Amino acid sequence: MNLHEYQAKELLREYAIPTPRGVVMENTLHAEVATNELGGSRWVVKAQIHAGGRGKAGGVRVVNSVDELRQVADELLGRPLVTYQNAPQGQPVLRVLVEETLAVARELYLSVLVDREKERIAVVASSAGGMDIEDVARSTPERILRELCDPLLGLQEFQCRALAFALGLRGTQVSELTRLLRNAYRLFVSNDLSLLEINPLVLTEDGRLVALDCKISVDDNALWRRPRLADLRDASQDDPKEAAAHAVGLNYIALDGNIGCMVNGAGLAMATMDLIKLHGGAPANFLDVGGGATAETVAKAFKIILSDPKVKAILVNIFGGIMRCDVIAEGIIQAVKEVGVEVPVVVRLEGTNVDLGRNMLAQSGLKILSAPSLTEAAQLAVAAACNEHGRRKP
Template sequence: MNIHEYQAKDLFRSYGIPVPEGRLANNVQEVADAAAAFGGPVVVKAQIHAGGRGKAGGVKTADSPEEAVRVASSMLNHALITHQTGPEGRVVRKVLVERKQRVARELYISITLDRAHSRPAIIASPDGGMDIETVAATTPERVLRQSIDPLYGLTDFEARRVAAFLGFSGKKLHGCARLLKNLFRLYQEKDASLAEINPLVVTEEGELLALDAKLNFEDNALFRHGELATLEDPAEEDPLEREARRFGLNYIRLDGSVGAMVNGAGLAMATMDLIKQAGEAPANFLDVGGGAGAEKIAAGFRIILSDAHVKAILINIFGGILRCDLLAEGVVKAAKDTGVNVPVIIRLQGTNAEEGQRILKASGLHFTVAENLSDAARLVSEVRTK
C-alpha cells in the first residue's frame, strides 16, 4: 500500500525524523492561507502516488501567497503525467505547501528488502535529488548498500558507517545516525516495504531535513496495523485493481490489448511472454489462484472486459487445484452476463480438462480452444490481425 508524501511526513515526525513545516491544502484558499502563515517563499507539491513529480511540474516554488495560488491552480484538479503514471496521468486533488528551505547539500537514503540476501538493507548516496538507478549505473562507487541483520536491527556502528559515507563527521555524524535508526525503527515496526528520503538535505543552517518522504507498506501485514488502513486513498487506485482485490484476485493493469486470465503467478508471467512473442502486448496480469470457484472466475472475466483497451482474451489454465470444469462454468457465466464481444482463446490442460471443453462447446458461445501453448500463441496473433 502506498501513501501520500504528507502522510509519510506525519509518520516521520512521530518517529523523530525532522521534516519541513508544511500544511495540506485541498483548494486555492487553503493554499493562500498556508503561504500567508509561513510569511515567505514556499514550495507547492502535488500529492499523488507517483514519483517524478518535480520533473513533471508537480513541485514548484512561490515567493508570495498570490504566486502560490497561481502555482496551485495549475495543479489542482489537473492530471499530472510522470514516468510512473502512464500517459493518462493522475489527477491532483490536494497539494502540500511547505516553507522553502535554503539547501546546502542533497543526499539519498532508503531502506528496502534485499531479496538476494533475505534481509533489509540501507541504500545511501551523497548524490540526492536524482534517480538512484541513474547514480548506481553511472557512478556505482557513490552508492552504499548496508545490509541489516533482522535479528539485531540497525546497529550503532552500521548507522555511523552510513553517515560517514554520506560525508558527516563529529556531532553531525551522530545526528545522521540517529535519523537512520529512527527510520529503520519506523520501517520495521510498521512492516514497510520501502522507506525513502530523496532528498535528505542539509540546510545552510546545518539542519538535517527529510525534504521528501516515501513509504510503502506490505499489504499482507496490514491486518496488524489498523491505523494505516485509514491512510489509504481510493482515488489513487486503479478502479479495476480495487475491484479485483475485493474478490481476492491478483490483478495488475497493463498497457496492452490482450487480456490474460491464468492460475498461478509463474504461469501468468509465462503467458505474458507468450503474448509478447505473438507480437502483441498483455493488457493485464491476472492470477485467479489455485482454489478459485466459478464466482471468482466470473469476476475476473468481467474485470478484464471492463478494460476498454482489451481487444482479445487469452485464458490459460493448467488444472490442478483449480479444476478446468469450474473455470469453464465461470467463464460461461461471465460471458453470458457481460455479452462478450471480443475473441476469447482458451487453453485448458489438467484436471477435468475434457469436461471443461465440453461445457465451453455446449454453451453456444463462440470460444476458440487451443490445443497447447504454441497453438494459443498462433491463435492470439491470428485473431488480433483479423
C-alpha cells in the same frame, strides 16, 4: 501500496525523523490560513500523487506570495500531473502540500529497502541526492553506498557511523544521522514497509538533517495487520481497473498489450504472459483469479478485462487442481453469457475433469476457442488479437 508524501512524513515524525512544517490543501480557500500557520514569505507547493519526477513535471514549485500560492494550487488541483513514471495519462492531483522553505547546504540520498538477492534489509545512501539520483546510480555507481542489516541484530551503530563518514558528515552530524538511520530502520520493520526513500535528505545551513521529501511503500501482503496504513490507500492514484480488481479481491496489474489474461496462480500467469510475448503478442494485464475461482469471480474478472478498450482477445488459462475443470468451464460459460463478451476468447484447461470441461465449452454454442496446450492457446490468442485488430481498423 504507496503513501502520499504528506502521509509518509506524518509517519516519519512519529519516529522522530525531522521534516519541514507543512499544511495539506484540497482547495485554494485555505491558502491564507496555510501561509499564516507556516509563517515566512516563501513556500513550496507540492502536488500529491503516487509518482516520482514531480519536480521536472512542474508539480513542485516555490511561491513568494499568497496570491501566487493560490494561482499555482489552482493550476495543479483537479488536473492530472504527467511525469516520466506515470505517462501518458498521469495521475489526478487532489491535494497539494504547502511547506516552509529551508536554507539547504547539501542534499543527500537515503533509502531502506529489501535486497531480495541478499535476503536482507539494505540501507542505501549517497552524497548525490536530489532529482537526478537515477542518473547517478547509472553513471557513477561507486557513489551509491550500501549497508546490509543482520536479520537478528538489525542496523548497528557502527554501520550508521560508516555511512555518515562516507557521506562527509562530521561532529554532531554523525550522531544525528545515526539516530535518524536507526529510527528509519525501526519504522521500516515495525510497519512492514517494502520501501522507505528520503530524497533529498538535506543538511541545512544551521547543521540539521531534515527529510525534505519522502516516499513510502507498504508490503501489500502485510496490510491485513496494518489496518491504519491500509486505510490510507488512495484509489484515485490507481489504475481504475486495478482499483476495481482490488475492491473484489482480484490480483490485477494493467499492462500495455491487447490480449487480456485470466489465470489461476501467479506463476502460471507469468508463464502465460511469457508465452504470449514469445509468439509475438503483448499481454494487456496480469490477472490471478486464485485457486478457488467461481463463476461469480470469473464474471467479475471478465468485466475488468473488458473495461480496457485495448483488449482484442482474451486468453483464459486455468489449471483445475483445487477447482474441477467442469466447474471452471461452467463459470466461463456463464460469465461469457452474462458479460456479453464480443472479442475472441481462447480457453486452455488442464487438470481434474478436463475432458468434461472441454466438452462443455465445445457444446456451449459460444465463440470460445479451446486449446489443448498453453503453447497452442498463446498462438491462438495472438492470431485472434491480430485478426480482431485488423478487423476493427477504421
